[in-house]
Amino acid sequence: MPEKVYSLKECMKHVDEADMRHFVAELETGYLWLSRNRQYFRGYCFFAAKRQARELHEMPSDVRNRHLIEMSLVTEAVQLACNPKKMNVAFFGNLWAHVHWNIIPRYGNDPLPEDSIWTLDRKLIESYFLSNVELEQLAADIQKALTSLAKRDRIEIKLADGKAATS
Template sequence: MAIHQENCEICERIAQCKAGEHPGFILEMETGYAVLGDSQFFRGYSLLLCKTPATELDELTPEIRLKYLEEMALLAEAVRKVVQPHKLNYECLGNMVHHLHWHIFPRYSDDEQREKPVWAHDKAARRESQYNLDPARDAPLMAAIRDELQQLMQSHPE
């Protein structure tokens, strides 16, 4: 894997998932770990951390790539069913952390900036502490997404 970096945040998060220490852990899937995002400014914001430490989609084998994309779509569907947003945003950036991870952002109809990318929202506002992932507050949300995801995975067998 060409550009994968040392001290990778995604590798660290995956290690936390494996150790049962990731506060936002939702579910282990075949190609990745579904987790709730650190900031819940966009309620339901979730990520799919790729088990393969690749930087670009084209570095995955065709089989893993298709499965990874499918599982991203399943996570997105589960999030959509639980939080019922106006729209979902799907982002795969990796400009800072060179390890594939999907961002799933629910967008809401009362968001005055809903026609713009999530990044149009002021960074400081998005990171206000009231939006920090709170395991006590967010456990029901994570459980609901996990339940939906497990049902979807059962209805989409290999």
């Protein structure tokens, strides 16, 4: 059976029904976009693998290693762009059995800073949506940080505007 490779739109549809306004960048192994409805934690992103894998250990080791490096780079870019107190990174795949990461900035005004975000009322977490202007600015801030980090680490990325940031 041929290997399944997901498109960006398939990934966004599966995870939180985001649209192209939320897209930030494409890396070699995955896609990065801002969560459509979880911006209560400003900068909440998803990073999904392109190639189908239910679990990390199901990925070929070279792809898995590259994906983890890219996930770390994405997390660092969100940290730099949003300046949270702490970054949380979560991998579940219970609703969509595919490798994808929740990248969650946590701030000083967090109502439960020592708990998982899932202890908060889901209606609260999913209650804040960014305007188009706010989305564009946040995506641009993350892209700027990601571009700088990609150059530092010699990783090629494609930004939402179609521009490539290369080594």
